[in-house]
Amino acid sequence: MAKKVRLGIIGTSNWAELLYLSTLRDCPDAELVALCGRNVDRLSDLAERFGIPGRHTDYRDLLARGDLDAVAVVVPDDLHKEVTLAAVDHGLHVLCEKPLANTATDAREMLDAATRAGVRHMVMFTWRWQPHFQYVKSLIADGALGRLYRTQIAFITNFAHDGLYQWRLDPMRANGVLGDLGSHMFDLSRWLCGDEIVSVSSDLGTAVSRTHIAGHDTGRSNNDFAHVVFRYASGCQGVVDVTNVSHDGDRIVQHVLRIEGETASLELDHVLFGAGENLRMRIFKSGGATVEVTVPAELYGAASSDALGIYSSQPVGVRGFASSLRNGTEPAPSFDDGWRAQILVDAALLSNAERRWVDVGYHPSVRPSGTTWNEG
Structure with missing residues (x-):
């Protein structure tokens, strides 16, 4: 991908502003093309400040634009699967906030969908x-x-x-x-x-x-x-x-x-x-x-000793995602990492509910069974 990555951001939270919009200022690998948020005033304010031409209140409209290479999904956890799968269906590369999903089953579905579609994927384990x-x-x-x-x-x-x-x-x-x-x-x-x-x-x-x-x-x-x-x-x-x-x-x-x-x-x-x-x-x-x-x-690179400064100066986070897409390399951490982390979250929830140790398996069919978590 010789040209800059044409990127859409879905979400207008403070976190989206801090770790996505702000860090992409002067990014050599990405062009902010579109932004989506339900709060019209907040959407307009951020779009004006960061010079984003495309503005949408429905993520489906943003995905259907036809001029994007990739999207960053920066919405509450229960929406990750829905928005990510829709982006994959449009053939877009996806950076999704963590956790990848609310269950390991959903996370695996997202990983499998992205793999089948041949799109690159990354989880924002900051x-x-x-x-x-x-x-x-x-x-x-x-x-x-x-x-x-x-x-x-x-x-x-x-x-x-x-x-x-x-x-x-x-x-x-x-x-x-x-x-x-x-x-x-x-x-x-x-x-x-x-x-x-x-x-x-x-x-x-x-x-x-x-x-x-x-x-x-x-x-x-x-x-x-x-x-x-x-x-x-x-x-x-x-x-x-x-x-x-x-x-x-x-x-x-x-x-x-x-x-x-x-x-x-x-x-x-x-x-x-x-x-x-x-x-x-x-x-x-x-x-x-x-x-x-x-x-x-x-x-630290250009960030000196400021650990948070790396997200605005180094090819990490969303900047790293854009750099990987432009250079044709695989972003990391991937949806596979997100799936594996979610298996551990689900196993911890099950352990607490049943007051016992839970064995963890990484077979592709891993899902809650109510009696065991070791499926391969």
């Missing part, structure tokens, strides 16, 4: 591209920690205290913090270690009732914190902790990672936003030595 996680992955691959015993990764936020309707916490639309943040952490766990997860045990909880909030009409509140223990195929133990209900002062978003290996352990603490914004990484070596680790500057 944190894979963070320079420090990229560096941790290289350290593990190079054997800096030796054989791994245990990984522990946490995503800590406080958004569920706001008293407002949030579709992410609506059980009719999403899988709570487990689907929202947990899918990220499952993907990071698989990707960092290069190891599949084969069994899961989870405990999910709800700290803040939302049944009194307008829009949450099911009489149920979704999970807003989750603790998941699992085993990799190698035998290594893993832990994922996610929460939307932490009282964390000025630490608005925080990632914590600890990896224990035969010859060393690695500890990472990243506060992304707020007055406490900071990144610290240390390696504790066998014998007692502690090494403060600095992420190589070249991993």
Whole structure:
């Protein structure tokens, strides 16, 4: 694809503005052709500010334009499958927000449809591209920690205290913090270690009732914190902790990672936003030595030490998607990665419901059975 990728964005949320529209300014590989959103005022405002000529309130009209190469699907989780399959039917390449779908069965259907149509596909697992996680992955691959015993990764936020309707916490639309943040952490766990997860045990909880909030009409509140223990195929133990209900002062978003290996352990603490914004990484070596680790500057590129700046300056995220399409390479992470992460979300939901360990299978027919999750 010699010319710039002609891209349509479906969704006008704050996230769509921050990680899609804003990051595509001056992108050498993409041209923003069309934008879709149901709120006409918001749609007009964003289209004007980002110089987008095509404006639609129905995604079907955007898909039918005939002048697009690809779309980014940045809508609530329960709409991912519907919009993505429609885009695939139009022969468009698709970048879909995470989680890929609300069930592994739906995620597999999306993967299969994209494969049959021969379109390229990608899931927006945002944190894979963070320079420090990229560096941790290289350290593990190079054997800096030796054989791994245990990984522990946490995503800590406080958004569920706001008293407002949030579709992410609506059980009719999403899988709570487990689907929202947990899918990220499952993907990071698989990707960092290069190891599949084969069994899961989870405990999910709800700290803040939302049944009194307008829009949450099911009489149920979704999970807003989750603790998941699992085993990799190698035998290594893993832990994922996610929460939307932490009282964390000025630490608005925080990632914590600890990896224990035969010859060393690695500890990472990243506060992304707020007055406490900071990144610290240390390696504790066998014998007692502690090494403060600095992420190589070249991993930041033009973003310097600003980890979030990479999405506006490097070929990652939506810019990476456009670059892959233009260069004829396969985008990553793919719908296959999204499907595998969703299997783990579904397995954790089943484990919590039935209060037991759940074995995980990756056979193409994997789906909830009510009694087992190991189908191949």
